[in-house]
Amino acid sequence: MNKKQIKFHLGVKVYPKHWCTEVQRAYTSKIIPSSDNRNNEIANNRITDIFNRFILFKEYICKIDNENNLEIETILKKYINMGRPKKNENTGIKDIITQIKKDVFNATTIGNATIKNYCDKGVPALSFYLKYLEEEEKKNVNTYSQFTTEFFTAFSLYLLNNYFQPNGEPYTISTINSIIKYAKSAVILSARKQQALTENDISTIKTKQFDDKSSDNHIALRNDEVMKLYNYKCKNEKDEIIKDLFILECTLGCRVSDLLEIDNKIEEINGDFFITFAPRKTPNKKMEIKLIFEIARHLIIDKYKCKLPKCSKDTINKNIKRIAKEAGIKGEELQSIHYAGDSKPTELKKQRYELIATHTGRRSFITMLSAREWTYEQIRKYTGQTIEMVQHYDKATPKYKQIFQNSYKNNLDEIVLLHDEVVGNKNKDIAFKKEQANNPDSTYIGTIVELANSNGKLQHKIELTTKDLKKANEDIKNKDSLLLKAEEYIELLGSEDAIKQAIVDNSETDLVNGYVMAADGTIYYNPLIEGLK
Incomplete structure (x- = not known):
């Protein structure tokens, strides 16, 4: 039309070896696997339906006097798509995630491995983001028309900064890309099943893949920021528990999944306290770590009497940003996002409290020790990581170290002191005064x-x-x-x-x-x- 081909999506794919170019149909045969046969039948039925509607379109065009090709193209699309009308979404779907998961689970046009990826990776991430929108942004996603390019762009950025593995570790860029792809595909599959979007609507939904060149935008808290949190009196007991558990992440160095299970694993030896545990990620590798930071000793030994309150990782992640903001943690952080195919990265400005999550604690622990000139070999004995991973987590930039040194020299109240530093400073003070006396x-x-x-x-x-x-x-x-x-x-x-x-x-x-x-x-x-x- 107007020297341009008009394409219409069938919403189904056919293997090249199953396609007959002569009759423009997919093969169906007893020698073809049943799932492929069913898929090919669906494709053939949809092709036949489009041809029938094209005939109706030609009959209509012959009856009218209109030479406007743009208008004719609109009429053609209307005829082709009228067999797949949008559902009335005025009332919305009560639980759109459940509907998507149900449609994916019962899909016959994709293999079992793909269904598993959609259900286990894409849909949970989508559910995670929709809960955030509902609880924090007060936005309710209950129609398929809300799944736009803008939606998936915001979804992708949120996952990059806030979606982590069960052990609290961040996903790799490639894994995040896969999760985004699975989530989008699950939405489209369900939208087609529910006839909620036309193929033209679906074709407008775009997602961008992150490039591995993207900067590591995860932050580590400074000493003064950890102390702001520590000294902040929360508005309720639940927030106080969340705050304390996050501070323990900053001062113990273990994963949040291990932190929540250290009860009855604490031992005192000559005034020092040790925790023995088997990390969830490497259960065959027992670890013994010493409580080296004074505030960790205070929280575990004095405040909670070696029995930490129960709280899930998701609950901590959901609330710690708000608590950090209330405690006075602020300042802009520049994020660099590099999309695949783009020559230059995209730069975004975020408030520091917006970038805090459970994994921030471990990075803060490593960075605070690195600023004290601890070696990576010394630090890894507390974190259980490889030297390469400790180096990756270390955020002790020259600026960070200068702030630390200035505070250590002029304002110890801003320093998360090691227990040995507290004892050492007290002994020095007493020795000076006795010498004076x-x-x-x-x-x-x-x-x-x-x-x-x-x-x-x-x-x-x-x-x-x-x-x-x-x-x-x-x-x-x-x-x-x-x-x-x-x-x-x-x-x-x-x-x-x-x-x-x-x-x-x-x-x-x-x-x-x-x-x-x-x-x-x-x-x-x-x-x-x-x-x-």
């Missing part, structure tokens, strides 16, 4: 305490730097100095009973030559109690 050249104190009332309650203290101490020692007669001579200090402390009470209030004290060291390591000089123990 036992210095024979000094009759001055490093911390001034004012007990302003008779019961001896601590009201105020001033921490002095090393520079302050040196300056005061050079000018010991300066009454305005922050330091006071020991004999002048007695009047500020009050009675001996008040001082003793102050010792009781600061329990577990250590007395050295008249100095008192409280449990938190603070030094108090109390001349009246020299020798008390």
Whole structure:
């Protein structure tokens, strides 16, 4: 028509060896497998139907006076497709996923292996995305007309960032591509079965395959982001549990599937805690990991008493983005998506909290240790991965390391401290203060305490730097100095009973030559109690 061929889809495929070019029909024979025979019969019936409708079209055209080829083409398509009208979808389908799965399972035009791929790979991914649309976006997909190119583009990107294996690991690019293809094919098969879309409608549905050149867009949380989550008080108990389990992923290094089963597998040895378990992915390979991060020890030992609450991986993935946003995790992250056939990648901007999922925890664990200059060999003993996989998960860029080093130097509250770092810093602090207290050249104190009332309650203290101490020692007669001579200090402390009470209030004290060291390591000089123990 107008020197252009008009093509119509039959909605069925025929093997080349089964096609007879002379009569333009598919072979049917007893020597052909029954499933192929049935498929070929369907193809032949549809060809006959199209020819019959084409005859009706010619009869109609002969009766009208119209030379507009575009209009005639529209009339032709109408005649050909009128045997496959769209269903009335005004009310929608109550459970479109169930309908798709039913149609795929009962399909006679595809093999059993293909049916299995559609049902086990394509349909579950589709169901996963539709649940997200319904619960988070408040969109309900209940008609086949909603399965457009735009739908499958958004579906593909969502799977790339949020759809993971049962053990929490991300799928490869090639697997994601296969899942997208199976999902689209399942939708089209069901739409044809339900006569919900015309072949022209179906031909407009396009999907793009991801190229393996696509950048790894998965993120690792920084130390300060993990601590924001840790310090955030959730609005309800369920969110608190989800938050805590995700933090444990960040601080243990194991898969989420293994994390949820560590109850009764915790052992204490000389003050250290160890977890012994057999990973689900490699059940014949037993692993023993030490609780190296302080907040992991607190959550498992102190908060949950070695019995973690139950929560599924899907529940964590469904809620952790929202919880992270509420906790204050923000900032833009640039994603690079490379589609097959495109010369340049497509760049998208996402908020960091949008990219958080269960697998983010393991990446964060590896990255936090890498920033501390741990080797991949050391790290793999905690994750059970190969060195190559640990390297792939490591996100410790120069920028990440600089942020970590600055926080470690200037603001430890932003650092997820190792247990050894907590103990080491405390011991250093205590050692410095004891050295200061036992210095024979000094009759001055490093911390001034004012007990302003008779019961001896601590009201105020001033921490002095090393520079302050040196300056005061050079000018010991300066009454305005922050330091006071020991004999002048007695009047500020009050009675001996008040001082003793102050010792009781600061329990577990250590007395050295008249100095008192409280449990938190603070030094108090109390001349009246020299020798008390």
